[in-house]
Amino acid sequence: MIVQTERTILREASHDDASFILRLVNEPGWLRFIGDRGIHDVEAARDFIDLRWREIHPKLGFGLCIAEETSTHTPIGLIGFVQRDSLDAPDIGYAVSAPYQGKGYAYEVCRALIDHGWNNLGYEQIYGYCQPDNTASIRLLEKLGLRYLRDQDVNNNGDVCKLYGATRPIS
Incomplete structure (x- = not known):
């Protein structure tokens, strides 16, 4: 487990998540x-x-993770740095599966992950x-305080994106 919130845990992906990944990356919003x-x-x-994950986590100490609903142990999205x-x-990346969008999951997990980034x-x-x-x-990015x-063409592929940022809060 990387981060836990009231309704979710964020954990590393495993091959058991392959069916979920297959569905998520082919949803209309992802595409x-x-x-x-x-x-x-x-x-x-x-x-x-x-x-994308199992090789990156050990090298960088972070990466995208499975966001899982704690009450059902159902994967709901990919969120991470x-x-x-x-x-x-690092940038915070997130994709929540369509049935779980609009329910506050992305904000909840991203907020906890950003705090983890600052504090841990x-x-x-x-x-x-x-x-x-x-x-x-x-x-979402604005609500998170970015x-x-x-x-900027963040991925160097010709697609210009809106880049947001935040600096560590002074404690």
Whole structure:
């Protein structure tokens, strides 16, 4: 377990999560705002878990994690920190499955994860970004206390995103 909130735990992904990953990365919202990752079967989802999480966590000490509802042990999304080559600090990434959107899960887990970043990982800066037309993500980033910085091609792929950031609060 990485972080726990009132309704969720954030944990590392395992191959047991492959079916959930397969469904999530092929939901319309993921495809529209994050993009097609070419994951169209369970084996590809397992490979994605290995390459994107299981190899990254030990190297960086963080990465995307499974957000799981504690009462049902049901995976509801992917949330965590990602280090982009174009940014000098981690960004918070999140994707919540459609049936769980609009219920406050993304805010709850992201808020706890940001606090974990400040208090346990020693971050001085945290970024977040989204597509310019992703109004739900813009509202979430602002509610989390991140402020708009600039438009930037964060992934160096020609897609300009809205970049937000926050610095460690002074205690």
